[in-house]
Amino acid sequence: MQRVIVWFKTDLRLNDNEVLFKAIQNNKEIIPVYCLDVNDFDQGPFGFKRTGKFRTKFLLESLQDLNNELKKRGSGLIILKGKPEIEIPKIVLKYGATKIYTKKEVAYIEKNTLEKVQKEVSKINCDVSIFSTSTLYHPEDLPFSIKDIPDVFTDFRKKVEKESTVRPIYNVPNEIKSPFLPEFNLPLLSHLIDVNTLEFDDRSVLNFEGGEANAIKRLNYYLFDKKLILNYKQTRNGLLGSDYSTKLSPWLAMGSISPRYIYAKIKDFEAEFGENESTYWLIFELLWRDFFRFMFKKHNDKLFLLNGLSKTVKHQKNTNLDKLDSWIKGETGNDFVDANMQELKATGFMSNRGRQVVASYLINDLKVDWRYGASYFEQELIDYDVSNNWGNWAYLAGVGNDPRSSRYFDTEKQASEYDKNGEYRKKWITTNNVR
Numbered sequence: 127m128q129r130v131i132v133w134f135k136t137d138l139r140l141n142d143n144e145v146l147f148k149a150i151q152n153n154k155e156i157i158p159v160y161c162l163d164v165n166d167f168d169q170g171p172f173g174f175k176r177t178g179k180f181r182t183k184f185l186l187e188s189l190q191d192l193n194n195e196l197k198k199r200g201s202g203l204i205i206l207k208g209k210p211e212i213e214i215p216k217i218v219l220k221y222g223a224t225k226i227y228t229k230k231e232v233a234y235i236e237k238n239t240l241e242k243v244q245k246e247v248s249k250i251n252c253d254v255s256i257f258s259t260s261t262l263y264h265p266e267d268l269p270f271s272i273k274d275i276p277d278v279f280t281d282f283r284k285k286v287e288k289e290s291t292v293r294p295i296y297n298v299p300n301e302i303k304s305p306f307l308p309e310f311n312l313p314l315l316s317h318l319i320d321v322n323t324l325e326f327d328d329r330s331v332l333n334f335e336g337g338e339a340n341a342i343k344r345l346n347y348y349l350f351d352k353k354l355i356l357n358y359k360q361t362r363n364g365l366l367g368s369d370y371s372t373k374l375s376p377w378l379a380m381g382s383i384s385p386r387y388i389y390a391k392i393k394d395f396e397a398e399f400g401e402n403e404s405t406y407w408l409i410f411e412l413l414w415r416d417f418f419r420f421m422f423k424k425h426n427d428k429l430f431l432l433n434g435l436s437k438t439v440k441h442q443k444n445t446n447l448d449k450l451d452s453w454i455k456g457e458t459g460n461d462f463v464d465a466n467m468q469e470l471k472a473t474g475f476m477s478n479r480g481r482q483v484v485a486s487y488l489i490n491d492l493k494v495d496w497r498y499g500a501s502y503f504e505q506e507l508i509d510y511d512v513s514n515n516w517g518n519w520a521y522l523a524g525v526g527n528d529p530r531s532s533r534y535f536d537t538e539k540q541a542s543e544y545d546k547n548g549e550y551r552k553k554w555i556t557t558n559n560v561r
């Protein structure tokens with residue numbers, strides 16, 4: 127029984143958090159820590175910030191909420207700022223911690239940071255215990271080893287659905303014992319990025335606010351309050367309003383809610399109101415999320431490469447900065463693409479349909495290196511998730527997990543199918559576009 131650090135990352139929640147649960151169960155006192163990694167606010171190799179204004183605001187709200195919830199149970203959150211491999215060992219020494227509890231990482235930079243922390247704290251006799259907490263299916267419950275996971279989604283899904291089960295969720299701890307912790311000290315938005323405040327654009331699909339309580343509220347709204355899940359399969363390709371899809375992605379990406387928690391609530395819903403194709407389809411989409419994460423685990427950094435998993439050279443380096451710039455600004459002249467890009471720029475969100483169309487346009491029509499698009503999304507998206515973003519982009523570029531070699535979206539056809547009356551384009555292509 128000892129004193130340990132709980133290093134929160136993209137698991138900013140108390141519900142179904144194995145890291146927190148096990149740390150409390152096996153130790154006397156815990157010290158909850160979050161490190162604002164300076165690298166996350168730097169520029170990436172394609173010239174975009176790794177974290178833009180929408181996600182930074184959402185992150186700060188999530189941290190505030192986490193601190194509130196920890197405090198209610200007798201603890202609190204220490205916010206560090208700097209490089210984790212420098213800041214975390216300092217806390218280990220300050221509190222005489224013998225162990226760090228944290229979540230597993232699958233992507234290159236995140237894995238690297240974790241390894242650096244492990245190396246540094248081992249020098250001061252501190253171990254690191256790592257738990258897989260991001261996916262619906264626990265990696266140990268998969269019917270194949272990571273290296274044998276099928277590269278085609280349908281093959282993966284069918285076998286997992288048949289042979290694996292989803293583990294039950296961990297309960298919220300009632301009480302958390304911690305030593306005396308310093309006053310919670312959250313930086314301002316302007317301390318992390320060059321923006322003071324962020325004005326809400328009232329055309330946004332939703333006023334996204336970070337934190338576990340808001341995630342659960344949104345889930346309850348979508349399931350029990352409005353029963354929107356009953357028609358999810360029919361509406362999920364929509365473009366307008368808050369209700370066509372769950373909008374849970376920002377909270378899932380921040381780890382304010384776990385896919386297992388969502389799954390458990392869908393099962394409760396089905397028990398009360400019955401299941402249908404739509405209630406299943408939400409689980410199906412969560413499986414896509416698992417799939418991309420496992421693909422990162424299997425293929426390491428390959429999904430960041432221009433030719434991804436492809437054995438042949440499919441793309442040449444092509445950086446047409448003018449075309450890229452017009453795409454980013456939503457000024458390509460293609461009104462459906464432009465409307466979607468305007469929405470992203472103004473709100474940090476874009477529908478799944480929109481993302482597919484604008485990505486295909488950048489790759490196939492403008493013929494720009496797809497990684498510039500993925501990096502711009504990384505900066506702008508409020509729900510950026512490393513495996514979901516890069517996995518989907520590589521997929522659309524024909525160098526990821528797709529049995530088809532190319533996914534071309536005809537923008538005219540897409541617009542006439544999904545924006546028949548031009549309502550979506552009218553909303554975003556206005557004279558005020560130059561904001």
Ligand SMILES: Cc1cc2nc3c(=O)[nH]c(=O)nc-3n(C[C@H](O)[C@H](O)[C@H](O)COP(=O)(O)OP(=O)(O)OC[C@H]3O[C@@H](n4cnc5c(N)ncnc54)[C@H](O)[C@@H]3O)c2cc1C
Nearest residue numbers: 371372373374375411415478481482509510511514515518
């Ligand atoms: C080019 C491109 C980039 C993308 N980048 C991201 C990203 O950075 N972060 C992110 O969370 N999603 C990303 N997606 C997937 C998808 O567009 C979003 O998850 C979805 O639009 C979020 O809205 P929602 O929560 O209302 O989704 P819903 O339709 O309600 O789906 C529920 C959840 O299922 C998961 N999901 C749904 N579709 C996908 C998918 N295609 N791939 C993986 N998981 C999915 C998400 O976690 C989502 O929150 C990307 C898709 C494309 C085509």
